Amino acid sequence: xKKILGINCSSKVEKVLADLIGEKGQMEYEPFHDRMVLEGxxxxxxxxxxxxxQTVQQIRKLRYACNFQNIPIVLIHGRKKYFSxxxxxxxxxxxxxxIHDPSAACRQIINGHLIPSREPLAEEFExxxxxxxxxxxxxxxxxxxxxxxxxxxxxxxxxxFGDVSGIMGLxxxxxxxxxxxxxxxxxxxxxxxxxxxxxxxxxxxxxxDGVSEFINMISGSTKREFVGKPYHFEISLxxxxxxxxxxxGHLQDTSVAVLIFQVGVHCFALHVCIxxxxxxxxx
Amino acid sequence: xxxxxxxxxxxxxxxxxxxxxASIGFKAIQADNGKEALSLLNANKKDVSLVLLDWNMxxxxxxxxxxxxxxxxxxxxxxxxxxxxxxxxNRIKEALNIGAQGYLTKPFTPEKxxxxxxxxLNSSKSQKTTS
Numbered sequence: 001x002k003k004i005l006g007i008n009c010s011s012k013v014e015k016v017l018a019d020l021i022g023e024k025g026q027m028e029y030e031p032f033h034d035r036m037v038l039e040g041x042x043x044x045x046x047x048x049x050x051x052x053x054q055t056v057q058q059i060r061k062l063r064y065a066c067n068f069q070n071i072p073i074v075l076i077h078g079r080k081k082y083f084s085x086x087x088x089x090x091x092x093x094x095x096x097x098x099i100h101d102p103s104a105a106c107r108q109i110i111n112g113h114l115i116p117s118r119e120p121l122a123e124e125f126e127x128x129x130x131x132x133x134x135x136x137x138x139x140x141x142x143x144x145x146x147x148x149x150x151x152x153x154x155x156x157x158x159x160x161f162g163d164v165s166g167i168m169g170l171x172x173x174x175x176x177x178x179x180x181x182x183x184x185x186x187x188x189x190x191x192x193x194x195x196x197x198x199x200x201x202x203x204x205x206x207x208x209d210g211v212s213e214f215i216n217m218i219s220g221s222t223k224r225e226f227v228g229k230p231y232h233f234e235i236s237l238x239x240x241x242x243x244x245x246x247x248x249g250h251l252q253d254t255s256v257a258v259l260i261f262q263v264g265v266h267c268f269a270l271h272v273c274i275x276x277x278x279x280x281x282x283x
Numbered sequence: 284x285x286x287x288x289x290x291x292x293x294x295x296x297x298x299x300x301x302x303x304x305a306s307i308g309f310k311a312i313q314a315d316n317g318k319e320a321l322s323l324l325n326a327n328k329k330d331v332s333l334v335l336l337d338w339n340m341x342x343x344x345x346x347x348x349x350x351x352x353x354x355x356x357x358x359x360x361x362x363x364x365x366x367x368x369x370x371x372x373n374r375i376k377e378a379l380n381i382g383a384q385g386y387l388t389k390p391f392t393p394e395k396x397x398x399x400x401x402x403x404l405n406s407s408k409s410q411k412t413t414s
Contacts, residue, residue: 195298195299217390219368220369220370227372
């Protein structure tokens with residue numbers, strides 16, 4: 001049974017959800033608070049509050065609480081007047097639904113989001129394993145940080161919910177992008193450890209630089225392991241994108257593997273989108 | 284204090300190197316691209332004992348800086364340690380063939396860096412003694 005968390009839901013919305021989800025999921029309800037734990041839930045449904053800014057903040061906090069896991073956040077409301085869903089989507093909502101929308105359509109959308117992510121194919125593990133190994137090795141070597149690989153899922157969503165991302169464009173035998181994304185606090189901690197300095201002395205520029213160098217090292221050390229294979233790629237100079245909910249476009253029609261790594265209670269994610277020129281991996 | 288030039292577009296890497304080489308008595312003159320590295324090298328050629336070069340840098344990459352150095356009478360004898368994420372054998376061979384004295388792949392520990400620097404400096408000293 002899939003566990004779904006309803007947050008700030010009124011009795012009217014609870015009734016609608018019971019009808020939409022039926023026996024496909026087990027609903028649990030909680031009021032919103034700052035220390036929400038979302039581990040183990042397959043979906044979160046938040047009822048929209050009256051104030052846009054407050055709801056946006058709640059979505060952002062829920063997205064942080066997801067720790068890069070693929071948990072859809074569905075925002076549900078009872079408004080009849082048109083409003084833009086853009087601020088909520090940018091903050092991290094997956095879907096905005098109205099209780100006045102046709103229930104068959106809502107049911108289909110919710111069921112779509114409840115389909116579990118597929119497991120990687122053996123062929124995909126062939127190129128993912130070196131990335132996992134090298135990511136852990138780099139942080140251990142450069143910052144003496146123990147990193148645990150947590151999980152992988154595939155997503156075609158282009159939105160990344162970290163605060164700062166390092167991007168490497170790939171060319172050569174294989175095209176694609178590699179993106180490492182962090183929440184600010186972990187990025188700061190990693191850079192401070194690499195430099196052997198106090199976190200309070202780490203400025204934004206150094207964090208950008210550290211994240212950029214990290215994706216550079218992941219790319220460089222991994223490409224060596226693909227020599228003579230279809231996944232071998234060339235690298236260029238990395239770029240950095242900053243800001244919550246930023247968007248990054250990957251190659252079309254290509255699987256994006258999201259690898260989640262754990263450092264203590266924090267997580268960061270590595271997106272691997274790679275397509276050998278003579279060999280396409282389909283979703 | 285002995286001097287070396289470190290050319291890397293990453294401030295983080297330059298900072299790590301700066302700290303590591305200070306522990307063995309070196310002052311690191313920093314450049315964030317290859318072009319700047321060459322002008323700093325020309326300005327400090329008499330005092331510089333070693334150059335540490337990243338491969339991928341804006342304006343002029345490390346391998347082009349190395350080629351420039353080896354074709355310049357005034358700079359050709361200054362030892363070079365390449366420090367790069369480029370870790371394939373053919374890249375390492377290319378850099379060594381052009382005239383780098385050593386090659387260190389990222390990621391590295393400060394201990395590995397110091398070991399690589401000392402190896403180059405010792406070998407450079409013994410070559411001077413022999414000649």
